[in-house]
Amino acid sequence: MQQYIDFFTSCRAEIDAQCHPLLNVRRQQALDQFLRTGFPPFGSEDYQHTDIRDLLKENFGFYLQPPTAMQHTCNMFQCLVATLNSYRYFMLNGWFYDENAAADIPQGVFAGSLNVFAACYPQIFERYFNRQAADKGDGLSAFNTMFAQDGYVLYVPADTIVEKPFQLTNLSGGNVSALTNRRLLVVLEAGAQAKLLVCDHSTNEQQASAATQVTEIYLGEHATFDFYEMEESNRKNVRLATTFVEQAALSHAIFNNITLSNGVTRNNFRIDLSGDHAESLLYGMAIADQEQQIDNQTIVNHLAKAGHCDELYKYVLDDEAVGVFGGRIVVAQAAQQTQAFQTNRNLLGNRQCRMFSKPQLEIYADDVKCSHGMTTGQLDENALFYMRARGIPETEAVMLLKFAFMNDVIQGVRIDGLRDRLKLLIEKRFRGELASCRCV
């Protein structure tokens, strides 16, 4: 940990030089917090299975300058979801790549680099950037604020409806093992509607890579937002992501977090339903084998009246994979008529893989409807035999059953093209054909 503090102190000027002053002004406070807390300690309440200090103990390199080979990498890269009709954007090692950025977006909408946004919309930037991360974040998000030099912003002004989805591809890779710190900011003003898909890829599978990501999402009254995140990195990749969401009255959101292939992943999700009648649908899908590890922690805070959240996380584990799910729903005293439901279901392929699940409900209001449930088990032997008795080979039957298990999460995707594409990707994943993220 000390290595990062020393590095930050010595390279401060170089870090600042590439960035807008409004980004740089947050670094000192973040450093102070990080000095106080450090990374969340292994074994603490929410970090029983992911050891951040250990994951980041390697001497990672930093890309303090925008990478020079950017154009080549971004042009060469073919995302698996390439067929989707979307506004497309790229980031390489945490730096926004503006060469290929979609330009034909509706008037008033901003989609692009964090630094450009700070320059063009300083007031909006100041109002939102780092507010949730500073208020609610831990040492990990403070660390990100110290080092983040660029990122992606989606800003949709009031009553603007964008039908076509935005798609951001996060690329990481290079010739050295590197740590990337990137930032996402989403602001949908009152009545705005948009969809965002973020894909995580790594281009070099020989080098270890790590990324911290902090996403702040602000949804105004009546805003509607779909947020899909899909990780397809490799076994040497570490992803430490934290998403903060603040939803005003009558806003409606879908969050769907998909881990198709990875190394070690930790996704923190914190949703605050701050306005009356806010609604959140939270889906998660994790597929892991070999020695992969996926740790999803979600907190949904019901702070106002008549909020609704429906949470469904599903894991399919095999080999020596480890899955972790922590889900906490908190219903504050003021949040009467809340409806909150949480489900976690897990399918284990053998006796070696492990699943740790901790569903939690904390209810301080008395007029609510809440439930949580968790199941962990194996494939249904009877169903498997039934299919084999009809001539379907065992491996194919297993694949069909695993796929069927994920079906309700897939149905939670509201972009038709993405849903179809996802079905194909998941099938490939279960067949072991998703070796490289550039195979299509």
Add this chain to the structure above:
Amino acid sequence: MLNIHNLHASVNGKEILRGLNLNIRAGEVHAIMGPNGSGKSTLSAVLTGNPAFEVTQGEIIFQGRDLLQMSPEERSCAGIFLSFQYPVEIPGVSMVNFMRTAVNEHRKYKGEPPLTAGEFLKLMREKQTIVELDKHLVNRSVNEGFSGGEKKRNEIFQMAMLEPKLAILDETDSGLDIDALRIVANGVNHLKRDDNATVVITHYQRLLDYIRPDIVHVLYKGQIIKTAGPELALELEEKGYDWLKEDATVY
């Protein structure tokens, strides 16, 4: 077509079949009757290769091949079909996808190319009419939310799709009302040919009024203790099994 010789099988260490012998020729319909716990369903499970059942002795030759060496899927492709006593619900797997995969695996086994989507749908529509299966059911997940009668009809529909050499109907009549029974039986009769055979496992004479057996066997304590013509079924209906148990030399 099927020769079973001295078959012994057990489940969870408990021996259920104790030296069963049975010969079935193409074109024949056999009925296997017997009291509860006599081993009727174990026989169907062993024939289809259910891994929960262990064969400890004996052999089964199906069309000249050693059936016990074949996996359940291979047996299916070779022409063995079981209409399950309790068809399994498979949420999330659509009937269409399930059947298309099964039919194409059977075709692959025979060295035939897979059916195109159009050909497959045409085949499905054709076969659905045999058991009067509601066309909406094939768009649902396998057996999910089907009524008891619909599940059994769905079994015969699958049988029609896969055109087996040897069909085993395990208590297909249980839980069916008279109309459903007639529809299912008509379906089975419709699929009857000179080159295939049917084994009807049942408790009651009722189903045999619709599906006429050529030969009736009584299974008791894991052995076939009596074999006769269709008149045996009527006799059993009248007198029960006790008179046979007294004669049986099972130990």
